Structures are given as C-alpha cells and as structure tokens.
Amino acid sequence: MTDKELFAEKLETFVADLKDHISTSDGQWTIKGFIDIFQNVYTISSDTKIVSKILEIHLFPKILHFAKTNGYKVVLAEHQNYYPDISFVKADDESVRFAVDFKTTYRNPKKPHLCNGFTLGSHGKYFEHRTSTKNIQFPYGSYSGHFCLGIIYDRTEGATIDETQSRRIDELCSIASVVKNFQFFVTEKWKIASDKGGSGNTANIGSINNISDIITGRGMFSKLGEHWFDEYWMNYKKNHGSRRKRRYQKNINA
Known part of the structure; x- marks a missing residue:
C-alpha cells in the first residue's frame, strides 16, 4: 500500500x-x-463562512490527535488565502506531504440530493x-496527494434565531x-x-453538486483520471473555443 x-484509508476511518x-x-x-466573560451567549447565523470557520475550530483538536497518532506533523496555512488549509507532513520523512482542505456546504432544501457545492482551490x-510557492504552503508538486475533508449539512429551517439578542448560559439547551x-x-x-469554475470566481476550480456523487468520488474526471484533471485545469484559461477544450468536453461527457 502506498x-x-x-493516508486516505486512515483519514476515512477518522472522519467516520x-x-x-x-x-x-x-x-x-x-x-x-x-460566550462572553459575563456568561452571555450570542447566537450565530447560518452564514456559510461563519459555519465553516467554527466547524474548523471545533474539529481542530481532533485533527491534531489524528496527526500525532499517525506520525504526522500539522502545518497550517500561513496566510488566509493560502492553499491548503492543513499540510500533513510525515514526521520521519518530510518529503511525504498531504494537502487537506476543509470543505463545507449545505443541502438544497428543495432538492436534498443536491448541495450548494464548493470551490476546490x-x-x-x-x-x-508545480514548483511555485505563490499562495501555497509548499509547492503543489511536492504533495503526495490533495484531499478534501468535507462536511455537508442542513440549514435549520424555521428556527427562531435572533442574532441581536443575547441569552443566559442556563438557557443554552433551548x-x-x-x-x-x-x-x-x-x-x-x-x-x-467539475469542468466549470467555482461560483463567483472563475480562478477557482468548481465542484460537482450531486451529494451521492461527491460521497463516492464520481466527478467529471473520475473515469478519466487525475492526469486529465490536471491537464484540463492547467490549461483552463487557454482552452475556451479551442479544439483541445472540445476534446476534453467530449471525453468528460462520454
């Protein structure tokens, strides 16, 4: 086993x-x-950026324990816009590195088999x-694999959430x-x-949004292989209207 x-097997066991x-x-x-020092509780909103960041913080002690247990050091992104969120570096061989990005998204309440999707860097x-160090913790080509640790959830519909009011700590369960x-x-x-850019920013790689396909890893390139994914997205800006792009699209949709 490589x-x-x-690493993938242990990470899958961990997230279970x-x-x-x-x-x-x-x-x-x-x-x-x-909560503040006066034991007032301030509720949060379902804003995806807020939920995503708090989930990361909530899970981080577990991530550290996973790394230590399996012989890895954790290196966090030095800047907010750096890729990836976490680099796992093997303690006894620092040439072995894995990029792991947290990805969170919510289910479509009208079509629960779909989610809102996310960007993939x-x-x-x-x-x-692949040797560049611009906006990345270590050069892209130095990673042995690039993983998503993903969380899909439901937004609570109809809940009474008033962000303008604080509550006492003894009301926490309510x-x-x-x-x-x-x-x-x-x-x-x-x-x-997917074969399309992330929403709102065409400099990012977009994901598929069918939940069962996400869970089982059946994206646009899953049958073609990582080489096709790399070549397509490395040439994405250069491919519009070209014969090469049409060849990609034909193979992706086959």
Missing part, C-alpha cells in the same frame, strides 16, 4: 466518528453561539507551475442550532471536480 493509499463529536443524538450541532500560478444532520466525507479533490 503512502497516499494508507466526527459526527458524534460535533452533534447531539438527534443530529443538532452542539455549537449554539459564543485555484487553478492559477501554483497549480500551473437555543436552536443553526445547522444539523452532518455528513462527512473524504476524497481526493480531482475526483469531485
């Missing part, structure tokens, strides 16, 4: 237990808000030039959770990539 296969760490027996998020300089019904997954990012 280092990448072993994370739902119990962050949610109650009926699926509610155990995070209700944040830039296809810019560090992706095109505060509605803004999200619930978590589903975790681990996959290499190329396996869930």
